[in-house]
Amino acid sequence: MPHRVFVSGLGVITAIGNNKETFWKSATKGISGIKRITTFDPSHLRTQIAGEINDFDPLLLIDKRELKEMDRVSQLGIFAAHEAINDASIKPHEDTALIVGTGLGGIITDDEQHKNFHTKGWRFVSPLTIPMSMYNATECYISKRFGIKGHGFTITTACASGLNAIGEGFRLIRDGYVDIALCGGTDATISEAIFTAWCAMRILSKRNDTPQTSCRPFSKDRDGMVLGEGAGFVVLESEHSLKKRDAKAYAEILGYASTHDATHLTAPDSKGQIRAMQKALEMSGIDKNDIQYINSHGTGTVLNDKVETETIKQVFGQKAYEININAIKPLIGHTLGASGAIAFVSTCLTLKDGVIPPTINYTELDPECDLNYTPNTALHKDINVAMCNAFGFGGNNAVIVVKKV
Template identity: 40%
Template sequence: MRRVVVTGMGVVSPLGNDVETLWNNIRNGESGIRPLESENYADINTRIAGYIDEFNGEEYLEGKELKRYDLFTQYGYAAAMQALESAELDLETIDKDRAGIYIGSGTGGLQTLLNNHETMLDKGTRRVSPFLIPTMINNMAAGLTAIKTGFRGPSFAAVSACATSNHAIGEAYLNIAHGYSDAILAGGAEATITPLYFAGFSKMRAMSTQNDAPEKASRPFDSDRDGFVMSEGAGVLFLEEYEHAVKRDAPIIGEIVGYGSTTDAYHITEPDYHGAAKAMKLAIDRAQALPEDIDYINAHGTSTPAGDISETKAIKEVFGEHVSGLKVSSTKSMTGHMFGAAGGAEAIITLKSMNENLFPPTINLEKPDPECDLDYIPNEAAEGSINLALSNGFGFGGHNAVIAFKKYNP
């Protein structure tokens, strides 16, 4: 197994469209959740979201391309370009046959599909765009990035709901570790804030309805939580084999040392904590570590009543008596739930936390749920050394993916 390091990061999020802006807002406990003003949401119980309104696609794509590509593709490509820039990569010198792209999406081009469906109903099938299919499919963020970079190595788009980014990063890590590639862009992208998606999740009673106080609606592990808050964006890492990175004098941000992937095989929406626990155990074992070696967990922590309790049980099962010294937080309390992009953004937050020795907070944790009784770093960031950390991602269908990150040590 070859060492795999992270040398680049890029993000588009409700808390900033670059890594430093996102991190500054996270460390200060800021919320990216705001009201939805459109009348299209007036009859839906949830009217708040972590939406993006200052994204400048012209920084990355030409005008005609912006009209062609769905927002999730634009977000994913922008995050990928940021990652390559921060990795200080010269595209002319890398062996593109050994460079790949694993950028997934839980939903793909939803807005493109909805727009074309409306066009078909209003004007007939002849007016449906010839770009409908290549624009809406989930792999297009990866496909466009490959076309633009010329990377000809392995390329695919993971699709596992909220675990998408973690699966993409984990599978990319394994691909490099086993010697099939030298470098891979990995993460996820999502643009799901639409009345249809809101209506669907509202009927499930899965989303928060605390519309009067948007910034307080995402409150993982709190007794007054009533569901997640939908968000969107992209998070992408540039992974490299260690010697490959050292040879080109790349800025090494951190190291991936473990990955655990399991399936609950239980229920399409309700979690079974045993699957999540097994994924964490696998990540720790493959990192050649013990539970007591883990300093921090960036929790999946969506702010749903059942999900937060299930994750707490899973953590207790894995860490046993060592759980009392473990720091855990849910940064979804600030970003909202970015679905397929969540793991990418949270990997970035975890790496920044390690490098700055700062545990990010779980904001809005004012009245802890008695069944959620771990140290969730309530409301304010805390200083402390982080050498080894986990980032959890669990998705509908029972998909679990956990990444183990280690502070870089030559």
């Protein structure tokens, strides 16, 4: 008999807020955090904008000595994890599980040290390069800080990483392996060489003069995604654990699925996404017609939004037109391995408060994207069951079905 799994704590750090309150306030007002890049001079690049977190002081939680040996990806992860644990009021113990998703790990450190090697010479390469940039560094820092000693691993499935991490935590509790799991995603990739590589892929918006209206998911005039940085974490708990400590939950996870497209390194494929949605619905045991809201992957690239729309129509048929859909990436940028986890935090807040943040910057109907994307204005509506999507380069798809409690 599967165990019921509840979400009892949320934590988030993004370009529109360093905690869930400020994030939620900006998200529901449709305020975008996309600005001209400040980390380096982007003047020579096609795209010069991103969702940077500018007012972040890592010293609030991390001491100076530790900070010197910690990539920004881990700093952001610690902040979101800290908030989720405090929000749930749990004290992690030896058997608490920890699952972290990250798309690119400590790539800012990688970038800096490569630069040192090529410009200054081999003597200037830091001995901390490997431990700071390895993908599981964030997992190590979080486990050390909060004394989490149970089951754990780091997942890297590009932009699906964070949602995969939450889904795998759900399965651990559902199948009775653990009672509590801290799960989420983090990515910080805005450094010069890496950003240049994103520009070379020609999938970023070039609306440099109007950053806040640059990313336009599902709108006909969309011209690409905008990169962001951030982290989102959740505390998942079994019903037994929740009742034992008489705690409240935001939502209950009903189903999760993960699939591969097995087609292309970067181009999404509807068939893989359809299978992920159908399997998540099947596990949840609900009728697909019960889904009222989808927090979409919605990147703002021509292909992603068209394929995701096609997928939703294939899965839900005519009912797809009644579902409220939104995309939060125009607000915070595409935070890669964190994006699915942040979207999941946002979905839980929608279930709790009955507000769907708007898909901002929607200007023109695209005949190939003709569903209800909650354009430009937040929707106040009581949502009972929602779906959250995250689709990654590599053809990794993650879908979670979650219910209000």
